[in-house]
Amino acid sequence: MKASLLLLAAALAGASTPPPGTAARSAPLVTGLDHVPVAVRDLDAAAETYERLGFSLKPGRPHPNGMKNRHVKLRDGTQIELITAPEARDALTAEYRRHLEKGEGPAFVGLYAPDRDAVTLLLDRLSLPHRRQGGLLVFPDGSPLRYLFFGGRNASPTDRPEHLRHANGAESLEGVWLAGDDLSRERALLAGLGVSIVEEEVHVPRRTRALVARLPEGEVVLLPGERQVAPGRRIAGLTVRTRSLDAALGALSRAGGPAPAVVRTERGTSVFLPPGLAHGTWLELREERPGAARRRGSS
Numbered sequence: 001m002k003a004s005l006l007l008l009a010a011a012l013a014g015a016s017t018p019p020p021g022t023a024a025r026s027a028p029l030v031t032g033l034d035h036v037p038v039a040v041r042d043l044d045a046a047a048e049t050y051e052r053l054g055f056s057l058k059p060g061r062p063h064p065n066g067m068k069n070r071h072v073k074l075r076d077g078t079q080i081e082l083i084t085a086p087e088a089r090d091a092l093t094a095e096y097r098r099h100l101e102k103g104e105g106p107a108f109v110g111l112y113a114p115d116r117d118a119v120t121l122l123l124d125r126l127s128l129p130h131r132r133q134g135g136l137l138v139f140p141d142g143s144p145l146r147y148l149f150f151g152g153r154n155a156s157p158t159d160r161p162e163h164l165r166h167a168n169g170a171e172s173l174e175g176v177w178l179a180g181d182d183l184s185r186e187r188a189l190l191a192g193l194g195v196s197i198v199e200e201e202v203h204v205p206r207r208t209r210a211l212v213a214r215l216p217e218g219e220v221v222l223l224p225g226e227r228q229v230a231p232g233r234r235i236a237g238l239t240v241r242t243r244s245l246d247a248a249l250g251a252l253s254r255a256g257g258p259a260p261a262v263v264r265t266e267r268g269t270s271v272f273l274p275p276g277l278a279h280g281t282w283l284e285l286r287e288e289r290p291g292a293a294r295r296r297g298s299s
Helices: 001-011 043-052 093-103 116-126 184-192 245-255 291-295
Strands: 035-039 068-073 079-084 109-112 131-133 134-136 149-150 170-179 197-205 207-215 218-223 235-242 268-273 282-288
Touching: 035 093, 043 079, 079 093, 116 131, 116 149, 131 291, 170 207, 170 282, 184 207, 184 218, 218 235, 218 245, 235 245, 245 268, 245 282
Parallel strands: 035 079, 109 149, 170 218, 235 282
Antiparallel strands: 035 109, 068 079, 131 134, 134 149, 170 235, 197 207, 207 218, 268 282
16 A cells, blocks of 8 residues: 555656556555436436436435436436536536536536545645535545545435336446546546546447556456546546346337447446437447456456
């Protein structure tokens, strides 16, 4: 962990970042994803789209600042949040309005940190500005890492069984694709958190080689800037694990439209839904091969 801390400090100061193959020396402080808020202009239309794609949605709650949301809640506590800000009433809604002016799509990525106090100590040690925001640990406005945050997964007492049952078989928000010409800070942060980073073949959906941060319960794929959905947007795609790709294909068939191509990879079998359909993000539905999760955890 000490070596990872030194690499992180160097990268955040503008020095070179850890090379491919950087491996954790202790248990990582982040073990998977928490949730990803996807900013949309018309919440009802976006919710209808995701329901047609086979997701069940949980209604959101009223927000004092006027934000509205719906939740795709998954069994392991991960989620995709569809969210909109009709007007700028405070700093957060103003941030979402600026985001939506450039198009829909994921605004933030939440990393699952079971022990956020330990993450706080790490960031303090590195003199990285951060603050608590409710149960979340966030970076301040102006930080290059502003779009990342740490959460503890929210299991609400109002979650009902039907909120967690999805016609497409969705079980977990398992992966996120980040794209940028310089992801050195992200690489160094993940390494500092104890995450293994390896180079391997990925499908996004085009087959390519990329660095992948392997988490015990998920993955962060690091791609070049040319893979951005919109210029300057680092969050390019999401991977949702499904218990059955047949269930996912059945849900997509009922939704109408052309059937997506089925792609077989080393990780499993996937379909890729384009950003124009998924409101500004690539959306991969993946049925994993038996043992894939076990191999991920041991990478």
